[in-house]
Amino acid sequence: MTTTTSSIRPVATRPASVGSWFSDGWITTRRNLIKIRRVPDILVFTTLQPIMFVLLFSYVYAGSINIPGSSYTEFIMAGIFAQTVVFGSTYSGSAMAQDLKEGIIDRFRTLPMSPSAVLIGRTNGDLLINAISMIVMIATGLIVGWRIKSSPLEAIAAIALLLLFAYAFSWVMAFIGMSVRSPEVINNVSFLVLFPLTFISNAFVPSGNLPTPLRIFAEYNPVSALVQAARELFGNVPPGAPVGDTWLQQNPIPTVLVGIVALLVVFVPLSIWKFGRVSAR
C-alpha cells in the first residue's frame, strides 16, 4: 500500500514547553469556567447555601448559644467560611470521577498536552467557585451584623488562608475522585466524612463546650485549626471563651500553613501520577 496525500490539510503541532504548560492549564480552566456559566445550578447552590447557613446560624442559634464576650454571629462566621470552602473543594472529586466515566480523561490523555493541565484547570475551577462563595458570605455576614475587627491586611490574609486551604484540599479530592471513579459515591462519602469533620470542631460552638471525647477530636481536627486561624485574622476570637490547649489550637496559623504545604506536596504529585494511569473502563 502506498501513502496518498490526505484530503485533510495537515497542521503542524508545536512541542510542549513551559509556555504550553501555562496555556494548557488556562484552556482546561476555561473549560470549567464555561461549565460554571452554562450549568447555573452550581453557582446558585454555591451562593445560596452560604447565605442560608449565615442566616440560619445567626438567627436560629444566636439566641440559644451564649458566647462569652462576643456575639454568636461574630463567632460562627469563621466556621461557616471554613465549612463552605471545604465543601466547595469536593467538586474536584466528583468532576474528575465524572470526566473519567465519560471518557473525557481518555481523550485528554491521548493529546500531546501537559498531564497536569487537566488537574490544574479543575482545581482552579473550585478556587473560583470558592472565591465567589467567599464574596457572597462576607456580604451576607456584614448585612447580619458580622464585623471584621482586624486590619484590612489581616482580613485579606484570612480570606487567602481559607481559599488556599480549600485549593490544597481540591487536589486531595481530585485524587480521591480518580481512585473511586463514581461521582455519586464521591458526593455521598464527602457528605458523610465532611459533615462530622466540620461539626465536631470549633466551627459552630467553642470546643470547650463539647463532651470530652468530642472535645479532644475537635482540638486536633484540622478544620478547627482553619477556623481558629480565620477567627484570629478576622479579629473575631471571643475574649471569654477558652481556646483549646493543644499546640494546633494555640498556633492555628502556622498549623494551617504547614497543612496546606503538606497537602500540596503529597497530593499534587500523587494526583498527576494517578492521572497518567487512569482510563475509563
Added chain:
Amino acid sequence: MSFIEARDLVKTYTPRGAPVVRALDGLSLSVPRGTVTALLGPNGAGKTTTVKVLTTLVTADSGTATIDGIDVAADGGDIRRIIGVSGQYAAVDENLTGFENLDMVGRLYHLGAKASRARAKELIELFDLTEAQNRPVKGFSGGMRRRIDLAGALVTDPQVLFLDEPTTGLDPRSRIGMWDIITRLVAGGTTVLLTTQYLEEADQLADDIAVIDHGKVIAQGTSDELKSSIGGQRIELTLVSEDDTPAATEILRAVASSEPEVSTDRRTIAVNVAHGPAALRAVLADVEERSIRLHDAGMQRPSLDDVFLQLTGHAATIDDESEKAS
C-alpha cells in the same frame, strides 16, 4: 516493520473480588501504513485494551508496541503527536458547544488560537455539524456526539486513527453515516485501526481483519483470505421428499471436505467443498441421473460468521455471561 507493530502484548487486570483477567494474552498485530485494519472480536476479547495500549492510555505488563518505529511505552509524548483517537463512548464535553469542543482540542494540540478556530470551523463543515456548532453538546443525538468526537480525533490530521467501536449503540442510519465518513477518510490515505464486534462492519470498511479472542489475534488476513482459509465453499441441497435423503447425502459426501449436515426436517443437506463450481456441477449431474427432485440447490461462500465460528468455536456476538463462564 509495519507502521503499527505489536509483539506479544500481555495485560492483566485484577477486578475487586474476582480472579485475574488476562485482557491481552500475547497479542501480536501488524498494520501496514495506509490501510484499514479491523480488530474483530466479541465483548471482552481484548479489542479496547489493545487500542488503549497503542494510544498510551494503558501500559502493557509485557511485550512491545511501536507506531512508525516509536515505542508506545517509552515515548508516549511522541506517539500522542501522531495519533487520533475516537473512543467507544463519545468523549465530548456536554457543556461545551460543538465548536468549543473542537477548538479546545486544537489548542491542546498547541496549534495556536487562530489555527484552532479555523480548524474547528473546517471540521464542522466537513462533518456536517453546523447545527451543533453553537449549542452545547448536551441534548444532541448519539450520532451527532460521535461525529464531534471523531472530528476531535482529526483536528491535526493524524497519521494513524484509532476508532474503538465507532458505531456501537448507533441507529442504522447514523451507522451508515459513520461508515461514509470513515470511507472518505480512508480514501485520503489515513492508516486506521478500528475495533468492531460487527462482522458486516469489518467486511465493509477494512482491508485487513484481525480476529481476536481471549486476548490473542487468532487469524489475520483480508476478508477473502479468511473466508477461503476455512475451506472453499459450501453446497446445500433442499429436497422435495425426504425419501431421497440417503441417496442425496451419498452424492454430497463424494465431493465433500466435511461430514454432510442434515437439517432437522431431513430435507436440507449441506457440505463444505474445496472447489465449489466443479463440485456443484458433479452433484447436479448425479442428482439428475438418479431422478432426485430438488426444491433448491446452491453454492455459497462462507460468511465471516462461519469464519468466526470455525476459528473460535463460538459465535461472534456472545453475551457477557457466557464470556465470563468460558
